[in-house]
Amino acid sequence: MTSRILIIDDEKLIRESLTHLLTGEGYRVDAAADGAEARELFGRRSYDLALIDLRLPDCSGIELLKTFMANAEDAPLCIMMTAYGSVDSAVEAMKEGAYDYLNKPFKSKEILLIVRLALEAGQLKREVKQIVGDQVKRYNIDNIIAVDPLMAKVFSVVRKVAGNRDVSVLVQGESGTGKELIAKAIHYLSDRADRPFVSINCASIPGNLLESELFGYERGAFTDAKARKQGLLEKAQGGSVFLDEIGDMDPSLQAKLLRVLEESRFRRLGSVSDISVDVRFISATNQALEKLIETGRFREDLYYRLKVINITIPPLRERKQDIEVLVKYFIDHFNSKLNKQVRGMSPEALRFLQQYAWPGNVRELKNCIERIMILEDTEVIGPEHLPLEVISSTREKGRFGVFLPREYDIRQGVDFNDLVRSFSSYLIEEAMKISGGNKARTARLLNMDRGTLRYQIRKLGIEE
Numbered sequence: 001m002t003s004r005i006l007i008i009d010d011e012k013l014i015r016e017s018l019t020h021l022l023t024g025e026g027y028r029v030d031a032a033a034d035g036a037e038a039r040e041l042f043g044r045r046s047y048d049l050a051l052i053d054l055r056l057p058d059c060s061g062i063e064l065l066k067t068f069m070a071n072a073e074d075a076p077l078c079i080m081m082t083a084y085g086s087v088d089s090a091v092e093a094m095k096e097g098a099y100d101y102l103n104k105p106f107k108s109k110e111i112l113l114i115v116r117l118a119l120e121a122g123q124l125k126r127e128v129k130q131i132v133g134d135q136v137k138r139y140n141i142d143n144i145i146a147v148d149p150l151m152a153k154v155f156s157v158v159r160k161v162a163g164n165r166d167v168s169v170l171v172q173g174e175s176g177t178g179k180e181l182i183a184k185a186i187h188y189l190s191d192r193a194d195r196p197f198v199s200i201n202c203a204s205i206p207g208n209l210l211e212s213e214l215f216g217y218e219r220g221a222f223t224d225a226k227a228r229k230q231g232l233l234e235k236a237q238g239g240s241v242f243l244d245e246i247g248d249m250d251p252s253l254q255a256k257l258l259r260v261l262e263e264s265r266f267r268r269l270g271s272v273s274d275i276s277v278d279v280r281f282i283s284a285t286n287q288a289l290e291k292l293i294e295t296g297r298f299r300e301d302l303y304y305r306l307k308v309i310n311i312t313i314p315p316l317r318e319r320k321q322d323i324e325v326l327v328k329y330f331i332d333h334f335n336s337k338l339n340k341q342v343r344g345m346s347p348e349a350l351r352f353l354q355q356y357a358w359p360g361n362v363r364e365l366k367n368c369i370e371r372i373m374i375l376e377d378t379e380v381i382g383p384e385h386l387p388l389e390v391i392s393s394t395r396e397k398g399r400f401g402v403f404l405p406r407e408y409d410i411r412q413g414v415d416f417n418d419l420v421r422s423f424s425s426y427l428i429e430e431a432m433k434i435s436g437g438n439k440a441r442t443a444r445l446l447n448m449d450r451g452t453l454r455y456q457i458r459k460l461g462i463e464e
Contacts, residue, residue: 003119004045007031008038008064009053009081014104018051021108022115035059039067047076049118054082054089062092069097077122079114081106144181145329148319154311158182161309162189168261170246170306171284173313176363179284180244182311186282187240195239198232202243207250212269215256221270233266233277240280246306247287247298254299261305281306316358316365323354326362330369331381340373345381352383356390384436391430425460428453432462 005027007018015031022029030047032038034057038050050068054061061080069075080093083104093101099118102110144155161169162185169186171179180199187197205213212221216231233241243249249257260266261281265274283306292298316322327350331342345353358364368387376385383391427446435441443453456462 002026002028003048004028004030005115006038006041006047006050006076008033008035008050008056008061010034010055010057011053014053018111021111025112025115027115033057035064035067038064042068042071048122049115050076050078051115052078052080054080054093062089062096065093065096065098077118079118144178144185145326146319146322147325148314148321150314150319151322154182154313157309157311158185159189161311162186165190165192166280168281168306168308169283169311170289170309171282171311171313172289173284173286174315174359174361175286176361177313177315178362179286179313180242182313183240183242183282183284187242187280190240190280192239192280196236197240197242198236199242199244200232201245203245203248207253210249211253211256214253215266215268217269218271221268225270228268231266231268233260233279234275236277236279238278240282243281243283245285245287246283247285247289247292251297251299254302258299258302258305261302283307316361317356320354323365324350326365327353327369330366331373334370334373338373341379342373342381343379346383349381349383349386352386352391382436384433388430388434391433421460424456425462428456428460428462 005022007015007022007029008031009015009018010033012033015033019029019031030041030045032041036058038052052061052064056064061082065078065080068078075097077099078097080089080098080101081104082089082102089101099121100114102114144151146152146155161167169183171182173179183199184197187193200210200213202210212229212231214231214233216229216234217225219225219228243257256266260277264278265276267274289298289303293300293303327345331344334340335342353365353368360367368390369381371387372381372385378385428442431442431445435445439450439453443450446453448456
């Protein structure tokens with residue numbers, strides 16, 4: 001799309017020469033002789049760039065610049081022009097948001113270069129704004145799939161925390177509960193949303209490397225430091241730093257992180273000067289930090305600095321209401337991704353999912369649905385399609401990995417033959433569920449021939 005430019009100058013010759021020059025480059029150009037005419041044009045259409053003379057008959061160029069900048073959504077990039085250049089006017093124009101400042105007279109090549117650079121900067125700014133807007137929509141708290149009252153409480157805290165741009169947040173919860181998703185929601189709901197969200201996993205990087213990743217280093221700080229490197233704290237300037245698995249951070253590094261939290265400054269490795277930083281820290285862990293404090297593996301003072309606000313995400317097994325809506329969401333998601341036509345899950349299969357403990361939480365449920373939809377060709381997911389660990393969840397597991405029916409308690413004494421008969425029935429019935437009643441497949445699952453399977457079915461009185 002061709003860029004539109006507005007020229008505002010009281011000298012007719014300059015207006016005409018700039019119009020001729022820029023239209024010759026393919027730009028759409030309008031021109032105004034004073035502030036009133038410029039405001040009228042600006043009120044009728046949007047511009048990508050404005051070239052504004054610093055001195056106009058009815059107002060100053062700075063006043064017109066402020067008028068344009070006040071319309072944040074439609075504000076064009078502005079380049080100030082004047083034959084009365086001074087350092088003071090240039091500084092004032094830049095403070096008010098001008099992109100650049102030019103002294104008259106200027107050469108055609110100079111104008112064309114700065115116009116091109118300004119328009120490229122404007123396009124980049126719009127693209128970044130679009131990306132930020134997409135991220136805000138994607139990580140909006142309303143897009144997190146949950147209906148359980150326990151999660152409603154979490155969302156309420158997230159909304160309140162997001163409004164305070166500086167407060168540190170500690171997100172706790174088991175693996176797979178969505179701690180990073182909550183951290184991103186906090187960031188993108190806050191006024192830091194247009195600045196970086198930088199994430200680092202403290203458990204995946206050795207302590208010495210983690211320090212250089214966070215703080216950066218100067219050239220020559222250590223053997224392989226051949227050039228200065230900017231750390232993640234600098235890259236996150238104005239935004240948020242997400243420290244995942246904070247409980248695995250080395251104690252020596254914890255002390256340096258504490259200084260950053262207390263003083264909002266740090267030093268690159270090998271440097272002698274401090275760098276000020278404005279970031280929000282969001283930390284996450286699946287460990288009990290209180291126990292790590294007791295054993296001396298985590299600093300108590302850092303703990304209290306990190307958990308100004310503490311958010312605990314309940315595990316999936318404690319919010320059964322979320323399982324059904326998550327299943328529907330994942331089925332829709334993988335229908336689109338895998339080009340499948342699965343209509344849903346049977347009530348019996350859903351009951352198995354709700355009885356399962358989900359040690360891997362939402363991540364495990366997502367992987368479970370994905371695996372089923374990759375391997376099975378079915379319109380409705382039934383119990384026969386579920387993993388064995390899920391359909392066996394109503395049984396109690398003994399010390400040798402054997403699942404016993406709940407009605408048997410070996411501590412109270414059991415009838416051995418009755419228990420063997422019951423367990424044999426259980427194995428065959430579960431295998432038949434998985435195979436969908438297919439005898440050949442059931443026999444293969446139990447590593448027996450079909451004749452033996454038929455004999456056991458008759459002997460045990462199993463309904464086929």
